[in-house]
Amino acid sequence: MRRAVTIKHVAAEAGVSLQTVSRVINNEPNVRPVVQERVRAAVAKLGYVPSLAARRMGGSRSYLLMALNDRDRTIEGWKSGEGTDWVDQMLMGGMLKCESHGYRMIFELVDTHSDHVDAAVRGAIAALHPDGVILTPPHSENPAITGLLSGLGLPFARIASIAEGDGFAIAMDDAEAAAFAVDHLLGLGHRRIGFITGSAEYALSGARLDGYRRAMAASPHGLDESLVARGDFSYESGVAAMESLLALPERPTAVLASNDRMAHAALRTAKRQGLSVPADLSVISFDNTPLARFADLTAIIQPIAEMSAVAAECLIRATAGETDLPQRSLVPFGFAERGSTGAPKI
Amino acid sequence: MRRAVTIKHVAAEAGVSLQTVSRVINNEPNVRPVVQERVRAAVAKLGYVPSLAARRMGGSRSYLLMALNDRDRTIEGWKSGEGTDWVDQMLMGGMLKCESHGYRMIFELVDTHSDHVDAAVRGAIAALHPDGVILTPPHSENPAITGLLSGLGLPFARIASIAEGDGFAIAMDDAEAAAFAVDHLLGLGHRRIGFITGSAEYALSGARLDGYRRAMAASPHGLDESLVARGDFSYESGVAAMESLLALPERPTAVLASNDRMAHAALRTAKRQGLSVPADLSVISFDNTPLARFADLTAIIQPIAEMSAVAAECLIRATAGETDLPQRSLVPFGFAERGSTGAPKI
């Protein structure tokens, strides 16, 4: 196995010192254009690529970002085979962004509810020495983790978290999105619009509910709290919520559910009771996971890839010493109109 | 930010030399149990975790495995939002296996069809110095990559590849699986069973076809080559193939498709022509991606997670110096019976 080419070889080839090569590959100033060109030529000729490990050892950066996901939630998603593509979207956004900066993203699973979160996170940091950490729900709002990271002075980003606190908070405007969905339904002619909430464990559940309330209150028909049914993101809770909404004296003609799974549950529950979609009932869901596609659900698109790209970007720039980066970023949500929505039959 | 705890701190705490600590954490011989215990206690007390970068610099191992996926194919899968969970399954199998050995898996995207594959792969190796590389289709059978890896003497595993060659070949028995599916259909009472092939670019397409032929030939009804329709794994090709099968003078009552997408296409094409499933037509697909679940397709389960776990295991053991590891491993496939299969109506 031919020995790998190192900075030494490049230096020799270009007839300069190691340091000059280092300066060139790091885009540092104080290198004459001529020399710079000579070095770049040597790099290209030898196919030199710096070793991440050596860079981390010598310098202060590791060129590694660590994405922390909840162990149970992630594995459960993978095992279920339901195509929850949270991880894929994160990779697509974060990994590709990292790539364009010479960074790598390493995926780590940590059990949020464990007593050993602290040790687990510390261990991962000790092993990897990442330049930054990306937190996904529910880690994003776990004080045991955010506190640790803050204390360590390690830059971190909280994805899909709107809570106050340290670190870069990157989210979509959940309230705005809910209001948008309500307005879309109002525009189609719906008056009685139900809402199924998400688990109170997530701050965004509250935001989505707020947006719904705001939009309904602003509508000519006003807000009717009896149209708000509790859910917890599970299929079962979606069924229960939908049943309660359909049992109302004056049932809604449209429903906004806080995630795809509950929307799917709502859809099936409605059909089981003989309602046809969208003639008798329109449904809009949140997130737009593959399930929404398959179930032909009109959905608010949660821009996971974009959020994780923004997170990676913030972290990389912070490590590079850039300051005055936005502490909180709002990423625009999307909207996919499919077959689950239409004008009410009346 | 408190300085990280290093091997020095542990050595001081335990009152031994660096070397002894190194021996203990690497499970090397020649350390008295008493001393070993003392070191372990110090490690636990200080929460010491060795730095991957330093290990790689000092020694010959990096504790990193690199999973190489095709760029276009992967990004396309992510963008489509169709829930192709290949990446997730790979992560689940490979990452968790790595974790249990103190390894990490790094995901890399490389364009298989590019002229720069060689440079791209070399670059990734130079940056990461992985102890092993996991190749997924179509990389698994790309000589530009396998040849490079062989030349470098870097251990690698080819997932879902049954072709001969260097590296660990890890696959399911595609022919056996196809035969199994055919037998299942025969058992339900089907006599005319169609087959939709996959893209010839993949060796496993041939294997699946072989299994089908073998099982049909062994059946009392014999093999009828007119029941074999060409596909290339795309939805459109599935539609075309199904249309040709349904146009046959004596149409099949069951169809085995080489992947979920084509099976889905077959299903919809049949329904569009007024056939009901499974009464008029039974369908079995390969792979069992989330689509199979959503479309209620009976499917052969491609054990991606298991294959990637086996790959990781082989690579890690090879790096640890273990020899006589199986050059090729066959991982058992699974079978998920759903609503797309039943007895023929006659």
Next chain:
DNA sequence: CTGTTAGCGCTTTCAG
């Protein structure tokens, strides 16, 4: 603008 000198935290090699 460029080169030299120290390490970074480990493992390898070689002495005891």
Next chain:
DNA sequence: CTGAAAGCGCTAACAG
């Protein structure tokens, strides 16, 4: 069985 010395490939901190 244990320790000391050398060095991996790079960057930071100085000298020129």
